[in-house]
Amino acid sequence: MNQYEYQTSFFPVTYYGEEEDHGYNSNWIPTSPNPESIYDNNEYQKHMAEMGTKGWELISVQPLLRGAYGSDYTGTYGYGYSLTAGYYLFWKRILPS
Known part of the structure; x- marks a missing residue:
């Protein structure tokens, strides 16, 4: 029977937004996600390739x-309302016998 090891990764999502000014205070309001913060992220691409090379399977x-x-x-x-702050990626690979 195979035994497995597991690993978790996290990648944050950034947002486009606008400043809301009421005179006495101002708030930054997120308006829409910036998808490029994930798929154009070199660290994300590097991490995905590295995990695959090392035998990890994204589950x-x-x-x-x-x-x-x-x-x-x-x-x-x-x-x-809720916003997606990022994504957890869960990985597994078979432990060597």
Whole structure:
């Protein structure tokens, strides 16, 4: 019976955004993900190639979510939503006998 070892990697996602200024304070509001922060990332490409070369098999990918929240400048109402902060990559490979 085969025995396995496991490893986890993480790659963050960056966002495009805009500054929201209410006079007394300002907030940076993320508006859309920047997909290039993953697939144009040289470290990501290097890591994927290295893991494959070393015999690791990618078995699962899971997003890490974080909450984003705010309110209008008067404080009358609030809002909240989730953003993908990055992705966990789960790997396995067979241990040598």
